[in-house]
Amino acid sequence: MTKPAVQVQPLVRQKALSLGAVGERWLAGLPGLVGDLERRWSIVVGRPLPGGSSSYVARARTGDGRDAVLKLSLPAPDFAGQVRTLRLAEGRGYARLLAHDLPRHAMLQEALGPSLDRLGLTPRQQIETLCAMLRSAWRVPRAPGMAVDPAREKARALGEMVGQLWESLGRPCSERVVSRALAYAERRAAAFDPGRCVVVHGDPHPGNALRVTAPRAGAGAGFVFVDPDGFLADPAYDAGVVLRDWCTELRGLDAAAGRRLIHSYCALLADLTGLDPRAIWEWGFLERVSTGLYVLDFGAEKLGRPFLDTAESLA
Numbered sequence: 001m002t003k004p005a006v007q008v009q010p011l012v013r014q015k016a017l018s019l020g021a022v023g024e025r026w027l028a029g030l031p032g033l034v035g036d037l038e039r040r041w042s043i044v045v046g047r048p049l050p051g052g053s054s055s056y057v058a059r060a061r062t063g064d065g066r067d068a069v070l071k072l073s074l075p076a077p078d079f080a081g082q083v084r085t086l087r088l089a090e091g092r093g094y095a096r097l098l099a100h101d102l103p104r105h106a107m108l109q110e111a112l113g114p115s116l117d118r119l120g121l122t123p124r125q126q127i128e129t130l131c132a133m134l135r136s137a138w139r140v141p142r143a144p145g146m147a148v149d150p151a152r153e154k155a156r157a158l159g160e161m162v163g164q165l166w167e168s169l170g171r172p173c174s175e176r177v178v179s180r181a182l183a184y185a186e187r188r189a190a191a192f193d194p195g196r197c198v199v200v201h202g203d204p205h206p207g208n209a210l211r212v213t214a215p216r217a218g219a220g221a222g223f224v225f226v227d228p229d230g231f232l233a234d235p236a237y238d239a240g241v242v243l244r245d246w247c248t249e250l251r252g253l254d255a256a257a258g259r260r261l262i263h264s265y266c267a268l269l270a271d272l273t274g275l276d277p278r279a280i281w282e283w284g285f286l287e288r289v290s291t292g293l294y295v296l297d298f299g300a301e302k303l304g305r306p307f308l309d310t311a312e313s314l315a
Helices: 010-018 021-041 079-089 123-137 154-168 175-190 235-244 255-273 277-297 301-314
Strands: 043-048 055-062 067-073 097-101 106-110 198-200 209-211 223-225 231-233
Touching: 010 021, 021 043, 021 055, 021 067, 021 106, 043 067, 079 097, 079 106, 123 209, 123 223, 123 235, 123 255, 154 175, 154 277, 175 277, 175 301, 198 235, 231 235, 235 255, 235 277, 255 277, 255 301, 277 301
Parallel strands: none
Antiparallel strands: 043 055, 055 067, 067 106, 097 106, 198 231, 209 223
16 A cells, blocks of 8 residues: 655645745655654554645554554743643643654554644634633643743733734734724733643643544533644633634625624623633733734735734724
8 A cells, every 4th residue: 555645735835934944954854754753653644634734644544453643742942741641631622632742742642533723613602612621621720830921921022023023024914004003902911810720721722622523521512622832821812713713704794794793702602701801801802913924924914914904904
């Protein structure tokens, strides 16, 4: 039987190449790394899976016949946080971790079904499912010694990134949008309370919520999260990330209708999580702008532009 080729998704390749020599070495070394992990973990790696922007993901079969997924991430310091979160979660709200190799940014996870955004559900159904998942995921215990440095808290970091990327990219959105995002960053930083922090997912969008293949403990919503950033933050940050998306739903609406729609999603998120709707709104707008600029920075104009265009109407 012919072994499937190591085929990298176009967006992953683009992001790898944006890293320069580091990314080029990662791409060149993938076939060898896959072969080495097959021997080390006694697995057979199959066809690559679609989706994702920062890793090579493929089906795998373990030595005892179980289906699994191999994930090889681009070199990044946050990989250790992903592994730590999955390990501490022990399958509660998150994919089960079967094996990992930190130096080579590799992990083996349980096999899962399609993502939440591929099932034809309404935005309300998706938000309801994500909130149920988050309530479980927020119970993941802190790692020993895990703390938040207020000087590096998420709102401050996002505000700095927005200001820097807006200038370096030639100001690809209006000053009004950036000023609003920076004001929200300042407000969220001023409201920072370490005692309210939980281990957040960090990017809980529908594409990172995958259906379990069979009912199991820790997956009461029928879905679990993958690809956690796993840092301490206000839980409203995760709810804001959920609010960040829905660019397709906003397309074609005038500014007033778009604001009404996103405000209705914000109210739903607040109702389902018990969190402050103002905090959710501000995190969501800040995430919308920062995500658009971040994606533009590694050259994915088609993916990043809708975030900034919708931010213009929401501002």
